[in-house]
Amino acid sequence: MPGVRADAARNREAILRATEELLTAHGPDRVSLDAVAAAAGVGKGTIFRRFGSRTGLFQELLAERAARIGEAVATGPPPLGPGAPPHDRLSAFLDALAVLAAGNIALIAAHEQACASDKHADPTYRRWHDHLTALVRELRPDADAEFLAHVLLGSFDGDLVRRTTSRGGTARLRTAVRDLASALLAPAPGP
Structure with a gap:
């Protein structure tokens, strides 16, 4: 992603992969932003800033x-x-x-x-x-x-x-x- 800091790009990929893994393992009803943040190794605020x-x-x-x-x-x-x-x-x-x-x-x-x-x-x-x-x-x-x-x-x-x-x-x-x-x-x- 041009113009995006390397750490931001890594965080984005980690968040998307964690979301995908949680969806596959638990289904959509059990995927919270807290769970995604924990699985991706980022703070919940990082998810809010990037995805809203x-x-x-x-x-x-x-x-x-x-x-x-x-x-x-x-x-x-x-x-x-x-x-x-x-x-x-x-x-x-x-x-x-x-x-x-x-x-x-x-x-x-x-x-x-x-x-x-x-x-x-x-x-x-x-x-x-x-x-x-x-x-x-x-x-x-x-x-x-x-x-x-x-x-x-x-x-x-x-x-x-x-x-x-x-x-x-x-x-x-x-x-x-x-x-x-x-x-x-x-x-x-x-x-």
Whole structure:
């Protein structure tokens, strides 16, 4: 991270790793800022200064996980990146989200709890929603693209991801989300 002191960068990484480990071991309900501070070897004030709150901490951890997808969407090779037909980009993006969600179920659940009052305003959610909305508009100009993007993102609800992957793993989640997208984006029946 350019412009960040070495000790601040180390603390940030220690805090994010400790949060991730605590989420995996204990689930979101038992991850307090006190526990994160103790596990990271920093003071609670360090967490507040860097992340502002428990919500900010979970948002930052999810944003870090999502950054690779964002880079691939913006500048990566097709089909996730520019240059592929919208259907291929949509499938690749949903696959990437499925892999991210399946590999970070505790984080997704913690993020949902922390952002419950307005998850649609979360920066990561907004980026994902904006990308899906644009793809849906290309595929179905007659549809309510914003609404359909919310429906597709709803497929990555933490409890739903946990339940789906417990009986079929990431492959089942990927297939189910692709099937949903196909059903939602099928051409509208004629008059």
